Amino acid sequence: MTMPDHYYGIDLGGTKIELVACDASLQVRYRQRVATPTQDYEALVRALVSLVRGADDALGTSAPAIGIGVPGIIDAASGTHLCANIPCLTGRELLPVLRAQLQRPIALGNDCQCFALSEAHGGAADGAASMFGLILGTGAGAGYVIDQKLVRGLHGAAGEWGHWPLDPHLLQRYELPLLPCPCGRVACLESYVSGTGLRRLHAHLTGGEGVSAEQLAARHNAGDNEAASVFKLHLDLLGAALARIVLAYDPHVVVLGGGLSQLPHLYTGLADAIRPHLIPGLGVPPILPPVFGDAGGARGAALLARQATITQEP
Ligand SMILES: [Zn+2]
Numbered sequence: 001m002t003m004p005d006h007y008y009g010i011d012l013g014g015t016k017i018e019l020v021a022c023d024a025s026l027q028v029r030y031r032q033r034v035a036t037p038t039q040d041y042e043a044l045v046r047a048l049v050s051l052v053r054g055a056d057d058a059l060g061t062s063a064p065a066i067g068i069g070v071p072g073i074i075d076a077a078s079g080t081h082l083c084a085n086i087p088c089l090t091g092r093e094l095l096p097v098l099r100a101q102l103q104r105p106i107a108l109g110n111d112c113q114c115f116a117l118s119e120a121h122g123g124a125a126d127g128a129a130s131m132f133g134l135i136l137g138t139g140a141g142a143g144y145v146i147d148q149k150l151v152r153g154l155h156g157a158a159g160e161w162g163h164w165p166l167d168p169h170l171l172q173r174y175e176l177p178l179l180p181c182p183c184g185r186v187a188c189l190e191s192y193v194s195g196t197g198l199r200r201l202h203a204h205l206t207g208g209e210g211v212s213a214e215q216l217a218a219r220h221n222a223g224d225n226e227a228a229s230v231f232k233l234h235l236d237l238l239g240a241a242l243a244r245i246v247l248a249y250d251p252h253v254v255v256l257g258g259g260l261s262q263l264p265h266l267y268t269g270l271a272d273a274i275r276p277h278l279i280p281g282l283g284v285p286p287i288l289p290p291v292f293g294d295a296g297g298a299r300g301a302a303l304l305a306r307q308a309t310i311t312q313e314p
Contacts, residue, residue, distance in 0.1 A: 007309070008055060008063040009302025010048065011059075011114070012070050014038060014085030019051045020053025021059060022302040027124060030055055041088040048094075049101050065105045067304030069114035069297050070094070071139075071182065080313070084182060107308035111135075112159065114145025114300030115257045117150050121303055123291040125253040128226075130252035132159065132285075134242075137258025137294075140190040140197070144249055150307060161247075162190035167240050169256070172231060176204060193238050194260045201237075202230045212262055218263070231265060238266075246278060246285065248286035254287045259288055 006029060011018045013036060021030035032051055037043035048068075052265070056062040064188050081089040081094070098106050098232075109117075116133025125145070126129035133143045144151045151158045151302030165311045166176070179200065182189035191197050194269030203210030206226060211219075219227035256266060271284045280283070292299060 006059070006061075006063050007302040007305040008052060008066040008116075009298040009300065009305060010051065010066060010068040011111070011297035011301055012036065012048070012068055012086070013111075014071065015048060015298070016025035016117045017051060018298045020298040020302060021055055021063060022299060026299065027301070028299065029152040030058055036087070037088060038086045039088050043091050044086070044088055045094075045097055048098060049082070053101055062104065063305070065107065065305040065309040066098075066102065067107045067109065067301035067306070067308065068094070068098075069109055069111045069301040069304070070209070070221075071111045073155060074108065074110070076157070080292040082182075102144065105305075107304045107310055108253055109156075109301070109304045110141065111297055112141035113143035113150055113152070114255075114297050114304060115161075115292075115294070116145050116255070116300070117148075117303040117307070118296030119255045119257070119290055120145040120148050123296065124255045124288040128251075130249070130251045131253045131255060132245060132249055133159075133255050133257060133290075134245075135258040136193065136238075136256060136260035140258075142245075143239050150304070161193070161241060161245055163188045165189070165242065165273075166192055166209045166237065169238055170237060174204075177178055189237070189241050193234060193241060198260065202227075202235055205230055205233065212255055213263060217263055220269070231269075235265075239270060239275075240277040241285075242251070242270065242274045242284075243277035246274065252286055254285050255290055256287065258294055259292045261293065 004018045006021050009020050016033050017035045017036050020028045071085050079093045080091050083089040114133045119125050119133050120131050130146045135141045142159035144159040163183050166189050178186045179191035180186050181191050198213050199210035216227045270287050274284050
C-alpha cells in the first residue's frame with residue numbers, strides 16, 4: 001500500500017486549537033494555532049474547517065486524512081461529546097459535520113489516546129510490544145497501544161482506568177469521602193489520583209483547602225511531613241490502580257503524562273507502591289517519564305489519522 005505523504009493532526013484543547021501537518025516520517029512540516037471558541041459551536045466548527053483549509057492552501061495540497069484529539073468523553077451510541085473544557089461541544093457531534101465539510105477521512109480520539117500513540121512512536125515507549133500511556137493531569141485517563149497501534153475497543157473506552165471505582169478497602173482504610181465524578185458516578189479513581197485529586201487528598205488529610213501539586217512537591221522537598229503523608233496516600237491509591245492495570249493489560253512499559261508526570265518521586269516510588277497490591281512475585285513494568293508529553297497531542301492526532309488511513313477505520 002502506498003503511504004500518503006502527510007497527515008494532519010489537530011489538538012483541540014480548552015484554550016487553543018493546534019494543527020500540525022506531519023510527513024510520513026512524523027516530521028512536523030506545518031503548524032498553526034488559533035484560540036478555541038469554547039462557547040459557540042458554529043464558531044468552533046468554522047475555526048476547525050478554516051485551520052484545515054489554511055493548511056491545504058499553505059502546503060499546496062490536501063492531507064488525505066485528519067486525526068483530532070478531543071478532551072472529555074465521546075458517547076459511543078450517539079457520538080455526542082461531554083467536554084467540560086469546551087462547553088459548546090457538550091451534547092453535540094463533531095465528526096459528521098466536519099466530514100461533510102472537509103470531504104476526507106477524519107478520526108477522533110481522546111487526548112490521552114493521542115498522547116499514548118505519540119509516546120509509542122519515537123517517544124519513551126518507542127517500539128514497545130505494548131504500552132500504557134497514563135495521564136495524570138486535570139483528569140486521569142490513558143491510551144493502550146499494542147505494536148504501535150492504538151487499541152480502542154468496541155466503544156473507544158479501552159484504558160479508561162480513571163473511571164474505575166476506587167478500591168473500597170482503601171476508601172475505608174483512609175476514611176476517604178465518596179466524591180462525585182463528572183461521569184455521573186461516585187468514587188471514580190480520577191477524583192482521587194489526578195492533579196485535582198491530589199489537592200483533594202491534601203485537603204482531606206489536613207482539613208484545609210489543599211494546595212497544588214507543585215506546592216506540595218516544594219514542601220515535600222523541604223522536609224514537610226504533611227506533604228510526605230499526602231504523597232504516601234497518593235502513591236498507595238495509584239499503586240493499587242496500577243496493579244489492576246498490570247493484571248488487566250500487563251503492558252511492557254508505562255509512560256506517565258500530564259502535569260503530575262513531572263513529580264520525580266513517582267518514578268522512584270511507584271514500583272514499590274504497586275507490589276503490595278499485586279499477586280506476590282509478579283513483576284512491575286518500567287514506569288517512564290514522557291518524551292513529548294502534552295506537546296505530543298497534535299503529533300499523536302496525526303498518528304491517529306495515519307492509523308485510520310492504514311486500517312480504513314470509519
Ligand atoms: Zn467517573
